[in-house]
Amino acid sequence: MEFTDLYKQSNSQLVSFSPDGKLIAVAVEHRLIVRDAETPKRIHRVYSCSYESAPYIQEILWSPDSQFLLTASYAADRVDVWSLEDESWRCSIHDEVSRVEKALWTPDSRHVLTFSELDLRLSIWSLHGRDERRYIQYPKSSVPVAFHPEGAYMALAQRHDYHDYIAIYATDGWQLVKEIEIATVDLTGLKWSPDGLHIVAWDTASSFCVIVVNVAGIIKRQYQPEDEGLGIRTCAWSPTGQLLALGGYDRKIRVLNHLTWRPIATLVHRPQISGEVDVFSEAEVGQSLAQASQAVLASKQRVHTRFDLESTPTSIKTVVPQDIHRAAEAKIGVSVVEFNAEGTLLASINESMPNALWVWRVADMRLITVIQTIRPIRTCKWSPVESVLAFVTGMATVYVWKQDQGCHLFEIPTATVNVTSLVWNPNGDSLAIIAKNVFTLAFITE
Numbered sequence: 001m002e003f004t005d006l007y008k009q010s011n012s013q014l015v016s017f018s019p020d021g022k023l024i025a026v027a028v029e030h031r032l033i034v035r036d037a038e039t040p041k042r043i044h045r046v047y048s049c050s051y052e053s054a055p056y057i058q059e060i061l062w063s064p065d066s067q068f069l070l071t072a073s074y075a076a077d078r079v080d081v082w083s084l085e086d087e088s089w090r091c092s093i094h095d096e097v098s099r100v101e102k103a104l105w106t107p108d109s110r111h112v113l114t115f116s117e118l119d120l121r122l123s124i125w126s127l128h129g130r131d132e133r134r135y136i137q138y139p140k141s142s143v144p145v146a147f148h149p150e151g152a153y154m155a156l157a158q159r160h161d162y163h164d165y166i167a168i169y170a171t172d173g174w175q176l177v178k179e180i181e182i183a184t185v186d187l188t189g190l191k192w193s194p195d196g197l198h199i200v201a202w203d204t205a206s207s208f209c210v211i212v213v214n215v216a217g218i219i220k221r222q223y224q225p226e227d228e229g230l231g232i233r234t235c236a237w238s239p240t241g242q243l244l245a246l247g248g249y250d251r252k253i254r255v256l257n258h259l260t261w262r263p264i265a266t267l268v269h270r271p272q273i274s275g276e277v278d279v280f281s282e283a284e285v286g287q288s289l290a291q292a293s294q295a296v297l298a299s300k301q302r303v304h305t306r307f308d309l310e311s312t313p314t315s316i317k318t319v320v321p322q323d324i325h326r327a328a329e330a331k332i333g334v335s336v337v338e339f340n341a342e343g344t345l346l347a348s349i350n351e352s353m354p355n356a357l358w359v360w361r362v363a364d365m366r367l368i369t370v371i372q373t374i375r376p377i378r379t380c381k382w383s384p385v386e387s388v389l390a391f392v393t394g395m396a397t398v399y400v401w402k403q404d405q406g407c408h409l410f411e412i413p414t415a416t417v418n419v420t421s422l423v424w425n426p427n428g429d430s431l432a433i434i435a436k437n438v439f440t441l442a443f444i445t446e
Contacts, residue, residue, distance in 0.1 A: 001398065001410040002445055004040055006438040012420055014057065015434050018066040021427035023084075025069055026439065027057040032071055032082065037425060040441055045087060051076050063109035064151075068127075070112065072103050079103045079114060081127065093125055102141050106171060107151025115141035122156065124174055134174050136167075146192040146199060153177065153215075155199050157187050166190065166201060166213060178217035184209060189232070195241035198258070202232040205249060210235075212244075212261050221261030225254065233333040239343040243362070247334030251350050255365065265365035269334070269350040269358060273370055274313040280407040281308050281372040302396060305374065307407045316356050316372065340382045340389070345403065347389055349377055357391060359401070371407055373399070379421040385428030388444075392419040398433055398442055412440065 009015055009026040016025050017037060023044055024037045030049050036042040049057055051073040059072035072079045077099045081091040093103070098116040105112060112125045122139040126132075136156065143157035151171060158165045158179075164187040168178045186204040193200070198220065203209035208231045212221045230249035237244055243264075244256040253267040273279055285304050319331075336349040339362070346360040354376035359369040373393045380391035389401045396412045396419065412419065412433065417440075423432040430443045 001400070002443045003410075003412055003433070004441045004443075006414060006417070006440050007035070007040055008437065009434070009439050010437060011055070011057065012434045012436065012439075014060040015423055015432050015439050016060050016062060017423060017425050017432065018062050019064055019426055020066040021425045021429075022066070024425075024432060024441075025060050025062065027060060027071075029054075030056045032057060032060065032069065034069070034084070037430065037441070045082075045084065047071075047082050049073070049078075049080060051078060059103060061103070061105055063105050064107055065109040068109060070103060070105065072100070074099070074101060079112070081112065091127060095123060097121075104145065106154070107147050108171065111171075113145065115139060119159075136169070136174075140164075140187060143187055143190055146190040147171075148192055149194055149196045155190055155192060157190055157201075159187070166199060168217065180213055180217050180219070182211050182213075182219070183222065184211070189235060191235060191237060193237050193241035193244075194239055197241060200235060200237070200244060202235060202246070205231045205233070207231050208248060208250075210244075210246060210256075212256075223256065223261060223263075225263075230333070233335060234337050236337045236339055236346075238339050238362070239341065243339075243343070245337045245339070245346060247337040247348065249333035251333055251352055253334055253337055253346075253348055253360075267346075267348070267360055267365065267367070269316075269348070269353060269356075271316050271318050271353070272313055273316060273367075275367075277312055277367050278369045278406075279310040279312060279314050279372070280369070280401075281310050282306070282374050282409075283308060284374075302411070303374075304411070305397070305409065307371075307409065309406070316353050316370065318353055320352075336380060338380070338382055340387045341385055342387060345382075345387055347380060347382065349380065357389075357401075359389070359403075368403075369401065371399075371401060378419070381422060381424055383428045384424055384426055388428075390422055390424070390431060392422055392433070394418050394420060398422070398431070410442070 008028050011027045014027045025034045032047040034045040061070040069082045079093040083089040100114045101117050102115040110127050114123045122136040124134040138158045138160040140157040146155040154169045156167045158167050164184045166180045184203040189202050199213045201211045210223045234247040242258045246254045254263045255265045257264045282305050331351040335351050338347050348358045355373050357371040361368045375393040391399050396417045398410045401407045417435045419435050421434045433440050
């Protein structure tokens with residue numbers, strides 16, 4: 001892995017590759033800087049956003065066709081759209097009725113959606129000035145909008161008359177196609193399946209309830225386990241749409257199949273690991289895992305580490321939450337569930353074991369690898385094109401796991417950088433490694 005020089009950024013959540021993988025956009029206070037993704041020293045565009053006070057730019061979103069960039073300062077009630085082809089072109093969006101709380105692109109890259117405060121309405125703005133603005137009432141802005149994979153339909157969570165609904169709109173004219181009432185206490189999430197045939201919706205943290213709806217608006221299944229406890233924290237579709245993985249606050253992953261929408265496996269994060277499982281433990285060179293953890297916490301200097309392959313049975317470090325009764329706020333449950341690009345592997349993180357990354361084989365739903373790190377894992381992401389899993393822990397190190405090749409670590413040349421997150425380039429040949437106020441690009445080498 002080869003690293004570039006460090007470059008400035010002022011918001012680690014706003015480092016974003018263009019969908020075509022050619023450019024990368026970052027915010028530096030009130031400036032939007034667009035760099036070349038292969039040669040980041042080459043600056044493609046610099047836009048000055050007239051947001052007068054901090055936090056300046058709070059959102060950066062690429063249009064799906066990579067031709068436009070959206071910036072937003074919700075504190076200043078400003079949303080702007082910038083053109084990559086015509087530097088002089090600019091579009092400013094302002095809702096005269098109420099403040100804008102969230103903005104996003106539609107799949108056609110020619111419309112912008114904005115949510116008003118207090119969920120008053122969803123506004124649909126066209127970049128073609130001749131088109132009239134449209135409105136949708138009663139949106140739930142806390143629930144992400146879900147688009148059909150082909151972009152033809154939008155699924156929107158709404159609440160009116162004391163009930164939750166899934167409203168499906170045709171994006172060519174924004175006409176309501178179907179409204180489905182669902183029996184949830186407080187609808188929390190929506191996701192359209194990759195094959196475009198189903199929509200999954202799930203309830204609040206206090207109720208384990210998942211509802212699967214087909215494209216005709218028919219409820220195929222409302223699943224609630226017999227041992228119903230706390231609710232669903234995260235949800236992931238397999239790339240084919242044939243499996244649905246539900247990560248719960250009860251620290252289990254339930255995998256549902258697309259035929260009966262019943263669990264075919266329940267994956268449990270156990271503190272004791274036994275059997276044919278590869279367990280990689282990070283430790284400072286010449287020290288054990290426990291000694292290395294103390295050394296890292298006591299010193300800000302670079303700590304050189306390695307991975308040791310442990311024999312089983314072995315134990316995983318567990319953290320007991322302070323208040324398990326406030327599930328939505330407590331760090332408990334399965335916080336990460338993510339399939340690889342081929343759908344053959346599943347990665348997960350259980351917040352009760354924050355230093356452990358789990359990898360499951362989908363074919364037989366069996367645990368194959370557990371990776372223990374010195375510090376809690378901050379972010380983990382699969383490559384968008386191959387079965388390579390990258391993750392970071394707040395140190396000046398990038399970790400990479402690949403099936404049959406084990407776990408490797410790559411030290412960033414600057415020892416003072418504490419990496420907090422990473423983002424894959426959509427073409428899979430590089431990553432943006434992000435730390436406080438700076439970022440670097442890491443290129444994958446054979």
